[in-house]
Amino acid sequence: MHSQENPIEQKRIVRTTIPGPHSLELEKHREANCAQALKPGLPAYIVSGDGAILVDADDNQLIDFASGIGVTNVGNRNPQVNKAIKEAADHFTHTCFLNVPYQGFVDVCEKLNAIAPGASEKHSALFSTGAEAIENAIKIARNYTGKNRVVVFDRAFHGRTNLTMSMTAKHKPYKAGFGRLAGDVYRIAGSYPLRDQLSGEEAAEKSIRHIEQNIGTEDLACIVIEPIQGEGGFVVPAPGFLPTLQKWCKDNDVLFILDEIQAGIARTGQWFASNHEELEPDLITIAKGVGGGMPLSAVTGTKEVMDAPGPGSLGGTYAGNPIACAAALATLSYIEDHQLLERATAIEGIIREELEPLLEADMVAEIRGRGAMIALEFSTASGAPDPERTAAIAAHCRSQGVIALTCGMDGNVIRLLPPLVIEEDLLRDGLNVLRDGITKTFSN
Template sequence: MKDLTYRLPQKRSVQGPLPGPASQALAERRDNAVARALTPGLPAYIVDADGGVLVDADGNSFIDFASGIAVTTVGASNEKVAAAVQESVQHFTHTCFMVSPYESYVAVCEKLNELTPGSFAKKTVLLNSGAEAVENAVKIARAYTKKHSVVVFDNGYHGRTNLTLAMTAKNKPYKEGFGPLAGNVHRIPTSYPLRDGLSGKEAADRAITKIEQEIGANNLACVVIEPIQGEGGFIEPAEGFLPALVEWCQSNNVVFVADEIQAGLARTGDWFACDHEGIVPDLITTAKGIAGGMPLSAVTGRAEIIDAVQPGGLGGTYGGNPVACAAALAALDQMAELNLNGRAREIEDIIREELSPLLDTGRVAEIRGRGGMIALEFVEPSGQPDAALTAAIAARCKEQGVLILTCGMNGNVIRLLPPLVISEELLRDGLRVLVDAFHAVQA
């Protein structure tokens, strides 16, 4: 991969046992002041970040295979994004677009209308978080179709609000104790080739049959799906599954919503994961990587669907904040200027090269995903999910200075989400730590 310019040294360096004294002191303050529910995965407090590294309060430098959960696609302190934020914040921090509008909001909408799949007329609404984008997509679909039911899929993750919790599959830690949740949400079997052994057409036929028998197209406002599931395990559906769902939706006045919050914006080697099979959603939700770390999300889609909502029916005080919009314009420009789609594909090649020998151990059932969104599913010799092995590998990686995330309904998947600006040397170093950690915990 082409070398880029970095502000911080791109190297892994752990000075001693973790957490160090400065992070220990901060952890004590957290215990006294922060809600118990917020439990950081890394026992170190970050004071600086750049490229593919995170530096903590004790001077340790970690390889970042998390990107703030796919947020810092262009790096955590991208020079162009930082400059855009500084320029914007000197003029005004907020006015609320619904009260006194500004150009940067319009410019972000124009850019998303241009980048998202489909050649038809589009419009966009800007919001704060991924969950808020998904919830507004459902509102828009209901307003357009005059129907109420929502279909989501096994293993799906869509957020932590009341409605999006109902749409999310995993109970612990997300839904436990928070009911009752929103109604009119129906969960349907997805395509999980490793586990179901079905072709895309077979899995789609199963899903569509269940929708027609148990819900009915006349009651269904929208189908919401992640083109590659994130928290559920980076599950990539079999070829043909998504196109069949889109075709059925188009034939039945059902809005097809692609939740591209984690997979979109260069993460998978295309602007959107939908581009892989050329599917065109009616609505598409974006967040995470959109603004280089600033809070911003969006719903983009067919103009006639977006405009089914009455004036004043969408919005929010902070949605499309001007500073976040400035960051988004810079981040999107950086994705194009640095060819992060191409770089994501190079990252995938390197990940598969370094990790493919693990497939021969019998403990990795599959390496899956695309671009800079790759996962390993760990299993026992019997083929059953092995959450204990997965947790042990993740813990050892952190001890060695590599931050990785786990996911999956059974907690047996390691997901790799490096910043797409990571250097090849750093990427390979982190992957080799992962391989060594696997063998060490197996010994």
């Protein structure tokens, strides 16, 4: 087993088929003991990880282009984060902040307030998961406005609880068979430049017209939107879409909430994707990358809005666990100390350099995203979504030791979420595998 003093070489090594025999035995154990809803997309069981490499039970070294779905932004087993976790655990492992508080919780809130977009005074609340953050953002918005309705968008993903499942667009596998959905949630079309060919302002006016004609503002508490959609296909709204929506929200006493759970914490080359268009949301939801691998989430927003709910009305048993808070402080410090905002931008440049020639060869419909959050969309010759080709490309990557996830409502998008600490040679190696997989599907 590798130790922190004996790190894993940042190199792709394929020793067996993937998954190999040991992983396949472990998969039989899962089938015998775990709920079948928890079926892994790639049953290569991980025994160790370091930086951008994961080692499976058969000693294959896999390039991680998923980062635990955007969690390990500072790399797997980051030494600074690990040290903070161990030191925190040596002091105490848990006490509910609402009962007996601790400084780490306050320090994380202070740091999030400082890096959140905009100049307004901010307050924060900590939770455990992204879905919890979304649920609490809705509670805060309803409490502050005295209104109930929530507007969400096509292709949105906000979580798997009853409310966040209702806010999520995709029916299967997220909503099918799970009973009645939460009320007062309304879905509208957003901006998808590749498909709608609209400017940001045009797409926003279309969305606003739908709200005004079909939903109204009298009981509309908030609009919730991902500045770059995650599960929905890494769709980046056309420039001007989000600012136009935000202005309308302000003019109509509707809160503007940005779900930055996947796009935030340096992933796009800024602390938050909101920064790219100089947006200051009323509330912003944070999770995934903030904990460096530990479960932590947050809602950060303007002081006036955040302070609307009374004492004791927000929280949770594990909300802002002290070990997770220590990990978060180390993560945020590591990002600053190692210039990972700039590194995310450099990663985007490398990805585009390696893959944009495929656009000219008409093998990819679009390459989009920001920083280390980049997607490739695949279409047939007629322009229809091509999930079969996409699945074949992802399967090729997995067989060659590269973990690349698919996404999009039609399953025709490959998403790239490498750790921000990935070494350039390793990044290019993984991209070469991806490119080979793409060209292979066109030659067959």
